[in-house]
Amino acid sequence: MAKGKRQKANVRARARFFAALRMTALLGFVSIPILGFGVGPALTTITGQLFTAQAQPLSARVQILNGAFISPDGHRVDAGSVVVQAPGGVLTVSLVPTVGAVPVGTTYAVVITTSEGVEENDTWSVPVSATPVDIDTVSGMAQNCVFALPTLAAGGGLSGMYPNPTVNVSAPLLSGPSAISIPQASASQDGYLSAADWSAFHSGEAVSVSSPLSNNGGTISIPAASSSQDGYLSSTDWSTFNGKQAALPAADSSHNGYLTSTDWSAFNAKQAALSFSGPLSNNAGTVSIPAASSSANGYLSSTDWSTFNGKQAALPAADSSHNGYLTSTDWSAFNGKQAALGFTPENAANKNQANGYAGLDSSGLLKAAQIPALSVSVTASSAGNQTVAHGLGRTPVSATIEPTSACAWWWQATPWDGTNLYPVASDALCTAKVIVW
Numbered sequence: 001m002a003k004g005k006r007q008k009a010n011v012r013a014r015a016r017f018f019a020a021l022r023m024t025a026l027l028g029f030v031s032i033p034i035l036g037f038g039v040g041p042a043l044t045t046i047t048g049q050l051f052t053a054q055a056q057p058l059s060a061r062v063q064i065l066n067g068a069f070i071s072p073d074g075h076r077v078d079a080g081s082v083v084v085q086a087p088g089g090v091l092t093v094s095l096v097p098t099v100g101a102v103p104v105g106t107t108y109a110v111v112i113t114t115s116e117g118v119e120e121n122d123t124w125s126v127p128v129s130a131t132p133v134d135i136d137t138v139s140g141m142a143q144n145c146v147f148a149l150p151t152l153a154a155g156g157g158l159s160g161m162y163p164n165p166t167v168n169v170s171a172p173l174l175s176g177p178s179a180i181s182i183p184q185a186s187a188s189q190d191g192y193l194s195a196a197d198w199s200a201f202h203s204g205e206a207v208s209v210s211s212p213l214s215n216n217g218g219t220i221s222i223p224a225a226s227s228s229q230d231g232y233l234s235s236t237d238w239s240t241f242n243g244k245q246a247a248l249p250a251a252d253s254s255h256n257g258y259l260t261s262t263d264w265s266a267f268n269a270k271q272a273a274l275s276f277s278g279p280l281s282n283n284a285g286t287v288s289i290p291a292a293s294s295s296a297n298g299y300l301s302s303t304d305w306s307t308f309n310g311k312q313a314a315l316p317a318a319d320s321s322h323n324g325y326l327t328s329t330d331w332s333a334f335n336g337k338q339a340a341l342g343f344t345p346e347n348a349a350n351k352n353q354a355n356g357y358a359g360l361d362s363s364g365l366l367k368a369a370q371i372p373a374l375s376v377s378v379t380a381s382s383a384g385n386q387t388v389a390h391g392l393g394r395t396p397v398s399a400t401i402e403p404t405s406a407c408a409w410w411w412q413a414t415p416w417d418g419t420n421l422y423p424v425a426s427d428a429l430c431t432a433k434v435i436v437w
Contacts, residue, residue, distance in 0.1 A: 060086045378401075392436060
């Protein structure tokens with residue numbers, strides 16, 4: 001009868017846990033990377049809280065196991081496991097994502113054991129996320145299972161589970177087709193304590209313990225060790241201590257290690273570190289400077305020295321009595337002079353002849369009889385430079401402007417060419433007559 005009651009109590013406790021498990025997001029706790037993962041893969045933080053059916057925080061032990069896989073960002077993750085405590089139901093853990101991992105469908109196997117000893121198996125599929133995700137997001141149980149409170153059928157069988165999930169048990173529990181049972185404990189068998197054994201054990205002598213052990217009603221315990229408390233070494237402290245630097249020897253020319261006070265004094269008396277600016281550079285104590293080039297500052301190489309030494313010495317400014325370079329002032333003066341005529345001088349025999357050239361009168365002017373004059377009327381569209389076609393079909397020999405309104409007219413730097421005249425008007429709508437030869 002005691003065995004049946006214990007079986008029923010275990011079944012009810014498990015069903016209450018399944019029906020009441022609710023996980024909500026809770027941020028701000030220390031992330032715990034899964035053991036066996038090397039530095040490199042990105043991690044996703046999973047957070048949540050466990051509650052009882054009465055909405056009370058439910059403390060639990062969470063074991064997370066994984067096989068080897070390749071993370072979504074290409075890192076190999078070896079098989080391993082980690083145990084995370086959820087005191088007060090609060091759970092936070094950081095894991096390498098499995099969504100997008102190789103092989104496809106990789107998940108974590110999760111075993112949740114409550115402080116009452118109720119155990120549940122789950123699978124977690126962890127996405128890639130830069131922000132924490134809720135346990136409900138990764139839990140296969142939260143997405144695929146619906147639990148109802150069980151009832152005991154005749155003969156002690158378990159019924160009423162929907163949608164009839166498989167019940168996993170571990171020793172000393174036994175799972176049959178319709179019932180979960182536990183054998184009686186003995187020297188070679190884990191199981192329940194019989195009434196006879198209870199009486200025998202209860203009548204035994206009390207066990208005395210010494211600090212840091214304590215005996216509370218027959219329960220012997222030891223606290224976790226800390227800076228102010230003797231006790232057992234926690235796995236967290238073990239990892240911390242194991243990760244510390246081993247004792248170092250004194251450093252010398254052939255050994256890595258710590259710096260002794262003697263060496264510190266010797267090194268401190270040496271020349272302070274020197275700083276260099278381009279083109280000087282310091283590479284592990286070797287100061288260097290590159291050869292100068294068109295794109296780099298540096299020293300003058302012997303090759304370039306010879307090249308530069310063979311070049312023309314500096315020249316003075318050229319003038320009427322000295323060879324030298326052309327100054328910008330002379331350049332402007334020369335550039336403002338009359339351009340080359342660009343024609344071949346005529347044969348004097350062709351002067352005043354047909355198909356020849358016209359001669360000049362005593363005033364140095366062409367005879368009017370030889371140059372037909374052309375009159376062009378001009379109206380300025382606006383003040384400033386004007387362009388007027390003369391229609392001669394050649395470059396004019398000369399041209400004069402005769403204003404026909406109260407305005408001023410003058411020529412541009414280039415007054416005409418083979419097509420146009422280029423006068424300048426002082427105002428818009430000025431008029432003039434241009435006589436062209």
